[in-house]
Structures are given as C-alpha cells and as structure tokens.
Amino acid sequence: MKKGMIMMFAVMLVSLWIASQWDKDLFGQTAFIKTNIGNILDPTLGDLMKWNLWVGFIIIIGLTSLVLTLSQKYLSDQVQLKEMKKEQKYMQEEMKKYKEHPEKLMELQKKQLEFFPKTFELTMKPLIFTSIPIILLFRWFSDYLMPQFGNWWILYYLIGSMIFSGLFRKWFDVA
Secondary structure, rough: OHHHHHHHHHHHHHHHHHHHOOOEEEEEOOOOHHHHHHHHHHHHHHHHHHHHHHHHHHHHHHHHHHHHHHEEEEEOHHHHHHHHHHHHHHHHHHHHHOOHHHHHHHHHHHHHOOOHHHHHHHHHHHHHHHHHHHHHHHHHHHHHHHHHOOOOHHHHHHHHHHHHHHHHHHHOOOO
16 A cells, blocks of 8 residues: 555656646757647647537547546456445445444444545556546646636536546446
C-alpha cells in the first residue's frame, strides 16, 4: 500500500507540474507542452470538433470514457473488486439491521472502513496510467473550448462522461 501511495503521489505531482507548465517556455521552445500537445491533438480531435463542435465533443467524451472504462477493466483485479462490492453491500444490509444497536453498528462501520484502502489499491493502477493523458487532454480542451463555452465545458464533459461511463461499465461488466 505504501509503494502505491508514493506512486500515486508522484503521478499527482507530475500532473500538477504539467498543468502549471502548460504555457511556459521549456527546452528553448515557447509554450513547449501546449504546442506539442496541440500538434498531436489538433489534426485529430481538433478536426473532429471543427467539423461539428457539439457532435465532435460528444464523440470525444465517448472515446475518453471508453478508454477509461477499458483501462479500469483490464488494469484492475475485477474479480476481487466484485467480491469486495458484494461484501460491502452485505455490510450495508447488516448496518441497517443493527442501526438500533450502536456498539454493533460501530463494529460494522469499522469493518467497512477497512475496505477503503484495499479498494483504493486495486483501482489505483488504472488511475496512474490514465491521469497524465487526461490532464493533457483537459488542458487542451480548456484552450479549445473556453472561447465557445467558457468554463461550462467542464460541466458538459462531466455529464457526458457520467452517461457514457455508466453505459460502458454495464456493457463491459466493470466492477
């Protein structure tokens, strides 16, 4: 668990550094990260959004949700995650039964808290692999979509990704 937390902390620091250096000059190039990510994404995703902003944005949201869902499925132990979900559901049912008995309820809550580090550890690997590309995509989205939508693009993205992720998680049977 300790190694995983250190790795996650390192990835978060790198992600923050990338986000903070987006418009900065690096390696003798003006706006190095922004320019290079733009060179990659503008001819692909940018063309899709130039074709039709709304449809392109929805397609990109669907693609990112698909990639994140598949990474969750194939980079985490689905069997163990599903087993833990069953146990947590059972614990919640037990907690409902014993809500009038504070000592038993506390014991069950304590057991339920033990699931959080295990769940975090199991779901961390996909997060490590996808966080930096998602940060880069979000920074690019911000530059591309702010003139049209302002900060509202984030809300549109979140709503769309919740819909697509829910569908993909059901279709691919992801825990």
